Structures are given as C-alpha cells and as structure tokens.
Amino acid sequence: MSGTSLDGVDAAMIRTNGIEIFEFGASAYRPYSATERAGLRAALGRWPGDDLGAAPDICFEAHRDVLSGFEGAEIIGFHGQTLAHDPSGRGTHQMGDGAALAQALGCTVVWDFRSADVALGGQGAPLAPFYHFACAKWIGATEPVAFLNLGGVGNLTWVDPSKARPQDDGAVLAFDTGPANAPLNDLVAERLGLDCDCDGALARKGRVEEGALELFLDEAYFRKMPPKSLDRDDFSLMMDLVRELSNADAAATMTAMAATAVMQGMEHCPSLPSRVLVTGGGRKNPVMMQMLSVGLDCPVQPIEEVGLDGDMLEAQAFAFLAVRVARGLPTSAPGTTGVAAPVGGGQISRP
Structure with a gap:
C-alpha cells in the first residue's frame, strides 16, 4: 500500500x-x-494519458523493491498510487502496472481494485472496510466498533460484528471523514522542509484559530450523507485558511480540522461504537489523539491495544482483498462505497 501521504510503501503478509x-x-x-x-507529488491530479513524468517508474521500483524481500506469497494485492479521485466525474486513477509487477516478481498480482466499483456507480473508496469487518471478528468484538484510519485522508468504518458477512445489510458503514495528514504534511513541507509534524510537536505549541475551523466546517462535504469519498486535495482551501497564521498555530488548526471532521462523521454512525480503534500515521500524533479523545463520546485507542498493527493494516487489507477477488467474493457494498449492490473489483495478472 502506498497512500496519499506519499511517505512510502507498506507491505505485509497474511494468511487468509x-x-x-x-x-x-x-x-x-x-x-x-x-x-x-x-516526483510523485508532481503527478498528483493527473489521469491516464497525461504526462506522469517519472512517477510510474518510481511507483514500480519502490513496490518491486519491497515485495522482492518476501518469500512464499501465493498472491499479491497491489493497490498502486492514487493520483486522482473523482468518482462522479472522470473516475479514479491508481497509477501502477500490476501485469508488469507480476512478471518482475514471478507471482500472481491482483490490482486495479477500484475501477469496477466506480463503473457501477460506487465511490470506489474506502475499500478497507471488508477487512475491518474481518478484524472485528478476529479481535472478538461483540458490540459495534469503529476503525478510524488517519492517513492522508481520514476514513471511518463502523462495524456490527454480530452480522455474518460484511456485505450484509447493516454490517458495515464506511466513508471518508475529511482530510487528515495530507494537508498537514504539505504545510510543514512547504514552510519547514519537514515530512510531517512529528509527534505533534509543532501543533502542541500552537493555538487553534476558531474562525478558520468554522469556515472549514462550512464545507458542503460535511453535510453529505455517506457513503462518500474524497480526493487527496479536495480540501485545498485548508492551506488558504491558515495562510496568515504562524507555523505552530497553522499546525494546531489543521490538526483540529482533521479531528473535528472525524467528530462530524461520527454523527452518521447507526449507533455509538463501543470504541474507536485508530490506525494510520495520525495515531502517532498525540495532539490529534487528545483532540479525538476529548471530542468523542467513546474510548479512542491506537489499534495496537487490540493486537493489530496500525502501520500495516492497509497493506494487509489489500492482501485480504486480493484473495477475495481471486475467490470471486465481493470487495465493496452499498454501505461502504454506495455501489448499487455488492461487487468484486480487481484485475488478476499472472506471470
């Protein structure tokens, strides 16, 4: 998995x-x-047929490098790098050639997971919820639980583990909550040349500008009913809203925007979850986690507290989905992407 935060490629093996x-x-x-x-950032927002520069080679080489270190895999799920996401318009674009990767690695590769869902009227995202359902079963959850991924974009999955299958009515509700780490990463990269606000150190020194936060929450996206999804740069106004603020105040305000977007999203859940399990890079930001703990009416925990790996959950999800594609099982449903009926996506390429 290579996400919208553009930090690198995660790879993880599971048996499923x-x-x-x-x-x-x-x-x-x-x-x-x-x-x-x-090179990847330069290609953001571009579509198949556009000049992608060095980005395709960067994506291929990075995935080949990390995957070549694994032995014994029967099948690989290759997400590719999302460059553009406009499900109501041009569709979705995950750059990456799964067929070339299969040849290079000598292993079956499942890829292009999102296109079939979008073609049938779905948002094409988020796709990890079916894996979250399996995780809820694995941890032995008996009450509804929420999985919150704070990557470049935030997404929330509400799971009812009493249901038999993730595609069953009422089993899963999932949607993108709003921007998470991507705009904050862009801010510190632009102003300070840093990759991220490590440990929330910059935000901790700042003050949240309430006026900017209120303007952010005026965005129509927050009033839309789920399922719904975002492109990495759909909230580019965030940078404008903090343009005049100091570095610390801008970081604090952007962190609050990401956390408050989650609080708004929780209102769409069918019931209050017993707890929120946080995955992705945002769980390592103590400021963001504190904001969530204060703002939500249920316990908020890093996903490691239930024995799962918050750095690798997304990578594991696409391994899981690859097996579902190979077995002809659905990978999304009305409750996860808004597609009309459960659908399986993905191309299968063999070496």
Whole structure:
C-alpha cells in the first residue's frame, strides 16, 4: 500500500481465505526519498494519458523493491498510487502496472481494485472496510466498533460484528471523514522542509484559530450523507485558511480540522461504537489523539491495544482483498462505497 501521504510503501503478509484472518506474517516498509516524493507529488491530479513524468517508474521500483524481500506469497494485492479521485466525474486513477509487477516478481498480482466499483456507480473508496469487518471478528468484538484510519485522508468504518458477512445489510458503514495528514504534511513541507509534524510537536505549541475551523466546517462535504469519498486535495482551501497564521498555530488548526471532521462523521454512525480503534500515521500524533479523545463520546485507542498493527493494516487489507477477488467474493457494498449492490473489483495478472 502506498497512500496519499506519499511517505512510502507498506507491505505485509497474511494468511487468509478472504473471509477469516488466520495468521499475520512478515511486514516491511520502503520509504520514498525526497526526490521520489517530489516526483510523485508532481503527478498528483493527473489521469491516464497525461504526462506522469517519472512517477510510474518510481511507483514500480519502490513496490518491486519491497515485495522482492518476501518469500512464499501465493498472491499479491497491489493497490498502486492514487493520483486522482473523482468518482462522479472522470473516475479514479491508481497509477501502477500490476501485469508488469507480476512478471518482475514471478507471482500472481491482483490490482486495479477500484475501477469496477466506480463503473457501477460506487465511490470506489474506502475499500478497507471488508477487512475491518474481518478484524472485528478476529479481535472478538461483540458490540459495534469503529476503525478510524488517519492517513492522508481520514476514513471511518463502523462495524456490527454480530452480522455474518460484511456485505450484509447493516454490517458495515464506511466513508471518508475529511482530510487528515495530507494537508498537514504539505504545510510543514512547504514552510519547514519537514515530512510531517512529528509527534505533534509543532501543533502542541500552537493555538487553534476558531474562525478558520468554522469556515472549514462550512464545507458542503460535511453535510453529505455517506457513503462518500474524497480526493487527496479536495480540501485545498485548508492551506488558504491558515495562510496568515504562524507555523505552530497553522499546525494546531489543521490538526483540529482533521479531528473535528472525524467528530462530524461520527454523527452518521447507526449507533455509538463501543470504541474507536485508530490506525494510520495520525495515531502517532498525540495532539490529534487528545483532540479525538476529548471530542468523542467513546474510548479512542491506537489499534495496537487490540493486537493489530496500525502501520500495516492497509497493506494487509489489500492482501485480504486480493484473495477475495481471486475467490470471486465481493470487495465493496452499498454501505461502504454506495455501489448499487455488492461487487468484486480487481484485475488478476499472472506471470
């Protein structure tokens, strides 16, 4: 998995039948260099047929590098790098050639997970919720639980573990809450040349500008009913709203925007979850986690507290989804992407 935060490629091995999780295996992370990150960033917003510059080679080489360190995989789920996402317009674009990757690695690769869902009227995102359902079963949850991924974009999955299958009515509700780390990363990169606000150190020194936060919450997206999804740069106004603020105040305000977007999203859940389990880079930001703990009416915990790996959950999800595609099982449903009926996506390429 290479997400919209553009930090690097996560890879993780699991043993699964696409329904249950049986075992977790090795994992690895391959960071992007500053040059590679700049090459990917230059291609953001571009579509198939556009000039993508060096981005396709960067994506291919990084995934080949990290995946070549694994042995014994029967199948690989390759998400690719999202460059553009406009499900109501041009569709969705995950750059990456799964067929070339299959040849390079000598292993079956499942890829292009989102296009079929979008073609059938779905948002094409988020796609991890079916894996979240399996995770809720794996941890033995008996009451509704929410999985909150704070990556470049935030997304929330509400799971009722009493249901038999993720595609069953009422089993899962999922949607993008709003921007998470991507605009904050862009801010500190632009102003300070940093990759992220490590440990929330900058935000901790700042003050939240309430006026900017209120303007942010005026966005029509927050009034839309889920399922709904976002492109990485859909909230580019965030940078304008903090333009005149100091570095610390801008970081604090952007962190509050991401956390408050989650609070707004929680209002759409069918019932209050027993707890919110946080995955993705945002769980390592103590300021963001404190804001969520104060603002939500249920416990907020890093997902490690239930024995799962918050750095690798998304990568594991696409391994899980690859097996579902290979077995002809659905990978999304009305409650996750708004598609009309449960659908399986993904191309299968064999070496």
